[in-house]
Amino acid sequence: MQRLADIVLSAAALLVLSPLLLPVALLLRLTGEGEVFYVQPRVGMGGREFGVLKFATMLKDSPNIGAGTVTVRDDPRILPVGGFLRKTKINELPQLLNILFGDMSVVGPRPLVRKAFETYDPQTQEIIKRLRPGLSGLGSMVFRNEEEILHGSQDPLAFYYRVVGPYKGQLERWYYENASLAVYIKVIVVTAILVVRPDTGLVFRVFKDLPEPPPELRDVLLGT
Secondary structure: OHHHHHHHHHHHHHHHHHHHHHHHHHHHHHOOOOOOEEEEEEEOHHHOEEEEEEEOOEOOOHHHOOOOOOOOOOOOOEOOOHHHHHHHOHHHOOHHHHHHHOOOEEEOOOOOOHHHHOOOOHHHHHHHOOOOOEEEOHHHHHOOOHHHHHHOOOOHHHHHHHHHHHHHHHHHHHHHHHOOHHHHHHHHHHHHHHHHOOOHHHHHHHOOOOOOOOHHHHHHHHOO
């Protein structure tokens, strides 16, 4: 049922959003480094890697510059129009093609690069491998402002691997243990709300029994 919903929703979204996607592609072609798409290997279902699609918002060699696979606020590697595309999450929309092709789902754990995936404990890794990664999910909603969170750390990369990554793993594990059509629909609805009214606390109000954030993240995620 979820796969059928994924196909219908991704195809419909590509059709409806084409008036937006085509001008963005043209704009990227004419600015920055002239690249439209960025393809990066991510861990998918079964632990197999696939190429996740994004609009190109950063310098081509970004993974080997600065903070590597971690991005912070005002990151100098971000291209002229990249900041807007990242803030609005428009840069993620090409993943609708990944969904249509079967690599991803509309809802599921966010696909990570191998090194970030390995911040999850082995048991959580095995659980997440059983799911198609998602365009949206608990981890991506809770950490919608991840760049801002990491910007406030003295060592963003270390903070990600020590605190952010492991907590994301807990959230994705919760999704696996509670996956249902109702949760699928709730994630889609909350994601849509967050696009127009960013409020991380909403996620915790809708999904009331999520794992407690670690002390380092509690205030910024819950707004306490």
